[in-house]
Structure formats: structure tokens, C-alpha cells
Amino acid sequence: MVKFLLIAFIFIGCGVGPKEPASGIYVYDVKPAFQPYVDAFINNSIGRGEVSIEHLTIEFGALGLDRLGECSIYVDRNPKIIINAKYWYEIDDNDKEVLLFHELGHCILRRKHNSDFTGFYPDSIMYPHVIGKYYKNNEEAYIDELYSVRNDWEESFFLTGNKTFSCGVSHGNN
Numbered sequence: 429m430v431k432f433l434l435i436a437f438i439f440i441g442c443g444v445g446p447k448e449p450a451s452g453i454y455v456y457d458v459k460p461a462f463q464p465y466v467d468a469f470i471n472n473s474i475g476r477g478e479v480s481i482e483h484l485t486i487e488f489g490a491l492g493l494d495r496l497g498e499c500s501i502y503v504d505r506n507p508k509i510i511i512n513a514k515y516w517y518e519i520d521d522n523d524k525e526v527l528l529f530h531e532l533g534h535c536i537l538r539r540k541h542n543s544d545f546t547g548f549y550p551d552s553i554m555y556p557h558v559i560g561k562y563y564k565n566n567e568e569a570y571i572d573e574l575y576s577v578r579n580d581w582e583e584s585f586f587l588t589g590n591k592t593f594s595c596g597v598s599h600g601n602n
């Protein structure tokens with residue numbers, strides 16, 4: 429009998445396939461203000477390694493004064509982007525697009541920050557600060573670069589648990 433219970437326990441504990449999530453923690457809940465940018469992000473991916481988004485939360489929230497947005501990736505629920513409500517109505521459409529693409533770069537493409545510069549230009553939308561003015565002048569190249577890198581997270585991510593990327597406001601136009 430003891431042996432039987434042990435076998436039963438091991439079987440349940442090591443079930444094959446992904447664990448079923450509790451209902452409600454994998455959702456699509458993108459607030460209407462952000463949906464056009466998510467659509468553009470998906471459209472831009474066509475021909476660049478197309479992405480589809482089934483589970484995602486994007487909402488306004490209160491972040492620190494120097495933060496424009498934040499992406500949190502969880503091991504047991506859908507990714508969540510918070511946009512600093514204080515700044516959303518102060519930045520232009522170009523900056524809004526870059527901000528959303530940057531956060532989606534974290535949360536969907538699973539990219540980390542890239543602080544590299546070539547000459548005077550940041551190499552990537554994944555620069556830690558929103559790069560609105562650079563993006564405006566070189567949009568196609570930045571879009572190509574955005575989708576060219578995926579999953580460059582630290583390999584230890586799933587061992588260390590949930591992760592949040594907090595992304596800066598561009599005081600110096602960078």
C-alpha cells in the first residue's frame with residue numbers, strides 16, 4: 429500500500445505536459461488606448477518572424493516619475509505592461525509607438541535592454557530609455573532590429589522566478 433501511494437504521488441507530481449493554469453490568469457486585457465500600437469506591432473512582424481499575441485495585459489498605472497513603462501513577465505500568468513498614466517497624454521504619437529514597441533519587445537519578444545550605440549544612435553528600440561527622436565528618422569532599421577533578436581533573457585530567468593523591466597523616461601531626448 430505504501431508503495432502504491434508513493435507511485436501515485438510521483439505520477440501526479442511529474443505529470444507530462446504543461447501544467448494547466450488556474451482560470452483567469454491567462455487573459456487578453458489590452459486597454460483600448462493601447463490596441464492600435466499592439467496591432468501595429470503585430471503588423472510590423474509580418475515578414476520579420478511573425479508574432480501572435482494571445483495573452484497580455486496592458487493598463488495604465490502609477491509608476492515612479494522617471495519611469496514611462498514597465499513590463500513584468502511571470503512564470504505562471506500572462507505578461508503585463510504598465511504605462512505611466514502621468515506621461516501618456518504628454519508624449520506624442522511617435523513616442524507612444526516607441527514606448528509600446530519597447531515594452532512589447534520585453535513582454536512578447538522576450539528581449540532585454542540593449543544599451544549599445546553606433547555613432548550617435550542607439551542600436552535598438554530596446555535602449556533603456558525611449559528613443560523617440562532617433563526612431564522617427566530611422567524607423568525601418570529600428571523595426572528590422574526589433575524583431576531580429578528574441579529570447580535574450582538571462583538563462584536563469586525560469587529558475588529565479590518573475591521578472592520586471594522598468595523603462596525610463598527620456599529627460600535628455602534619448
Ligand SMILES: [Zn+2]
Nearest residue numbers: 556593594595
Ligand atoms: Zn525597457
